[in-house]
Amino acid sequence: MRKPIKNNVSWVGKIDWELRQFHGADYSVNHGSSQNAYLIEEEKTVLIDTVWTPHSTEFVDNLKSEIDLSKIDLIVANHGEVDHSGSLPQLMKLIPDTPIYCTANAVKSLVGQYHHPEWNFKVVKTGDRVDIGNGKQLVFVEMRMLHWPDSMATYLTGDNILFSNDAFGQHYAVEELFNDKADPCHLWEEAMKYYANILNPFSPLVKKKIEEVLALNLPIDIIATSHGVIWRENPAQIVETYYKWSQNYQEDQVTIVYDTMWEGTEKLAHQISREVSSQSPQTRVKLFNIANSDKNDVMTQVFKSKAIAVGSPTVHQGVLSSVSGWLDFLKELKFKNKKAAVFGCYGWSGEGNSVLRKLLNEAGFETVAPEIKCSWNPTPEDLDKARNVAQALLA
Ligand code: FEO
Numbered sequence: 001m002r003k004p005i006k007n008n009v010s011w012v013g014k015i016d017w018e019l020r021q022f023h024g025a026d027y028s029v030n031h032g033s034s035q036n037a038y039l040i041e042e043e044k045t046v047l048i049d050t051v052w053t054p055h056s057t058e059f060v061d062n063l064k065s066e067i068d069l070s071k072i073d074l075i076v077a078n079h080g081e082v083d084h085s086g087s088l089p090q091l092m093k094l095i096p097d098t099p100i101y102c103t104a105n106a107v108k109s110l111v112g113q114y115h116h117p118e119w120n121f122k123v124v125k126t127g128d129r130v131d132i133g134n135g136k137q138l139v140f141v142e143m144r145m146l147h148w149p150d151s152m153a154t155y156l157t158g159d160n161i162l163f164s165n166d167a168f169g170q171h172y173a174v175e176e177l178f179n180d181k182a183d184p185c186h187l188w189e190e191a192m193k194y195y196a197n198i199l200n201p202f203s204p205l206v207k208k209k210i211e212e213v214l215a216l217n218l219p220i221d222i223i224a225t226s227h228g229v230i231w232r233e234n235p236a237q238i239v240e241t242y243y244k245w246s247q248n249y250q251e252d253q254v255t256i257v258y259d260t261m262w263e264g265t266e267k268l269a270h271q272i273s274r275e276v277s278s279q280s281p282q283t284r285v286k287l288f289n290i291a292n293s294d295k296n297d298v299m300t301q302v303f304k305s306k307a308i309a310v311g312s313p314t315v316h317q318g319v320l321s322s323v324s325g326w327l328d329f330l331k332e333l334k335f336k337n338k339k340a341a342v343f344g345c346y347g348w349s350g351e352g353n354s355v356l357r358k359l360l361n362e363a364g365f366e367t368v369a370p371e372i373k374c375s376w377n378p379t380p381e382d383l384d385k386a387r388n389v390a391q392a393l394l395a
Pocket of ligand 1: 226227
């Protein structure tokens, strides 16, 4: 079912209310998502992106009920990832000669995934234009590493719509499509989660790309993303927010992440939390047992934090796998300019803290010297060390 966007531009995507995981099980989806695809019907008819493979039949059937597929003059594949290209095989069976405009890297990705080197690929790069009639053009902008090497955005002149693909998106289902119709709390939470968990490693490129696009002085009335809302009310707000997020973003927040075997390390975590609050009542404190928490939502809290404390008891001369696994993910996200402290209990050998310190340093965190290393269960003296830990995190 198509939904109107502006003039001759319609949404023809999939609102995916059922989705609960993305990138396999690597990204939790709390409020559904969408794969947004668009139809432009000027003198030429253009399809921008498709939807994920499981929805191919629904997508192609919907499209067939809206237009004669043979009228599609060209397809734009802004990004080869399967959530946007997954319906191409089914669609191309019906319109096999239709040109597909995409980057050189997207050709590699699409051929690698679907094994159709005979598809009519038209390779484009930044600044290339295609005339679609009625005085309108498509202008392509490569978005290398935002978030894949093949990503690009497409700008529609005349209607001033930027089809930004993954950039500025969220995994968030909004039946009404537009940002001014969405619950703003959910919307900004999901936009930040998406940035923190998917785009943060590429923050320097985000900053550069935004500067490059702004320098083009293109009027942008609408940012039509490939996931979540279409930004039509003040679309500049998400660009400005991304620009802010791309520069080592932090709020006055401290996040404590731990796991525990017999509650000793848990007691230390709670004591650090109390100390931070007591020393700096205005600072927001969040505390998570990572074994029972959503790793992506915890990452969003880390993104907002100026400092974190990470705790685990020593086990097998290392730390609990819930903590080490999460720290591996933390390293991938390349956070910068954040402090970290370590804490944990041990019974025998006690390597946990030094393992945590090493992993946090490798993840780019500046570890502070004060720590709590506690033999067996915390004594009042052990708990008292939380004072120095909190002080160092807040300094
Ligand atoms: Fe939404 Fe990178 O795919």
